[in-house]
Amino acid sequence: xxxIVGNSFVVIKDGQQTSSVFRYWQKSQRIDKxxxxxxxxxxxxxxxxxxxxxxxxxxxxxLKKDExxxxxxxxxxxxxxxxxxxxxxxxxxxxxxxxxxxxLPSTKAAFSFKIPDHKxxxxxxxxxxxxAAIESSIGLNPNPLLDFSAAIGxxxxxxxxxxxxxxxxxxxxxxxxxxxxxKPDFSAALLLEFNEILEIITHRKQLIMLHRTDKGQTLxxxxxxxxxxxxxxAAEMTHRFSSLENSFTIGSSHAVDPFTVVKTRFSDNxxxxxxxxxxxxxxxxxxxxxEYDSKATHAANPKYGIALALKP
Numbered sequence: 001x002x003x004i005v006g007n008s009f010v011v012i013k014d015g016q017q018t019s020s021v022f023r024y025w026q027k028s029q030r031i032d033k034x035x036x037x038x039x040x041x042x043x044x045x046x047x048x049x050x051x052x053x054x055x056x057x058x059x060x061x062x063l064k065k066d067e068x069x070x071x072x073x074x075x076x077x078x079x080x081x082x083x084x085x086x087x088x089x090x091x092x093x094x095x096x097x098x099x100x101x102x103x104l105p106s107t108k109a110a111f112s113f114k115i116p117d118h119k120x121x122x123x124x125x126x127x128x129x130x131x132a133a134i135e136s137s138i139g140l141n142p143n144p145l146l147d148f149s150a151a152i153g154x155x156x157x158x159x160x161x162x163x164x165x166x167x168x169x170x171x172x173x174x175x176x177x178x179x180x181x182x183k184p185d186f187s188a189a190l191l192l193e194f195n196e197i198l199e200i201i202t203h204r205k206q207l208i209m210l211h212r213t214d215k216g217q218t219l220x221x222x223x224x225x226x227x228x229x230x231x232x233x234a235a236e237m238t239h240r241f242s243s244l245e246n247s248f249t250i251g252s253s254h255a256v257d258p259f260t261v262v263k264t265r266f267s268d269n270x271x272x273x274x275x276x277x278x279x280x281x282x283x284x285x286x287x288x289x290x291e292y293d294s295k296a297t298h299a300a301n302p303k304y305g306i307a308l309a310l311k312p
Contacts, residue, residue, distance in 0.1 A: 035224060035234040036251045036265055040275055040289050042305035049311045055079055093117075113140070143168035156182055186225045193218040217241040230255040270294040283311040 044064040051057045057076035062069065072089040081101040088094050097112040106128045114120040121140030127133065131154060137147045144167055151160030157180070164174040178191035194217050217240070224234040237248045251265040263275040273291040280286055285307075292302040 035232060035253050035263065036236060036249055039263075039277060039287050039307070040265070040273055040291070040305075041287065041307045042289060042291055042303040044305065045307040047307070047309040049309070051311075145173070153180075158182075186223065188223045189221070191220045193220065285309045 043066075046062045047059065048061075049057070049059045055078035057074075057078075059074040059076070060071070061074070062071040070090045072087055074085070074087040076086075077084045081103075083099040083101075085097045085099070086094065087096075094115040095112070096114075097110060099108065099110040101108050103109045108126045108128075110124040110126075112120075112122050112124070119139075119141040122137055123140060124135065124137040126135045132150070132152045134150045135148070139145045146165040146167065147162065148164075149160065149162035151158055153159055159177075159179050161177040162174065163172060163176075165171070166173045174193070174195040176191065176193045176195070178189060180189040181187065219239045219241070220236065222234070222236040224232060226232045232253045233251070234253075235248065235250045237246065239246050247268050249265065249267045251263065254262045256262055259279040261275075261277045263277075265271075265273040265275075271291060271293050273289065275287060275289045277285055277287040287307040287309075289305040289307075290302055
């Protein structure tokens, strides 16, 4: 079983380290998130990926949402232990990330920034041990945000936590903890979050303002079970302490044949979704998605989407 991606957990394999620190739920939640959310799309999306033997990769993505078309071009270059990733989007924003593996034994460092946002610089450092991992990041600006996360465990059980500190207000803005259990046929995870909720105001994908409202206290539980090699089911439940509200999402994945997958999803908010994905040539996929909201009354209900991914 693969693992999940979230906010601070790592996947830890017995006797060896992973190539990167994943965020919360690494060994317990990626399958869950993949099954419940991955590839669902209700717009028109096109992706072209070209890889070369020299270490250069090129990806172009276009998305048509209603009457608006957006896209980006991503270039990835690998040379020995260095990876350079550059992305340019429709609004002329340039995102760059430089990653150096093994800068020190069992240590990886990454430097990222966005243009024209001169306050977007960030430095990440990750350290791996056979049964533990540590990740820290700091914003490269006068009032940076500091993040620190750590995890210990094995391929079957992992325990981790993360804290975030805002130097501008001299206060902690998040402190989360979680535990993940992984077996050959199922994975389960439990996460307790105390995050300061930020109201983000943007214009053309540029950050304008961060406005703090309150602190959200949330308990999340997820479970994914592989019934057999062709069928899997997953569920995620969330409890919010501030409002005493509960929510849940359940989903399933069915392999019709080696090249075709059908997924379904249902949420307590009345939304039901279905996905059909077919690999019509090696590594090239076409995906159809549909969602129906039983509580919606507008004419756009239900929603449909199609995505075409080409990899020559």
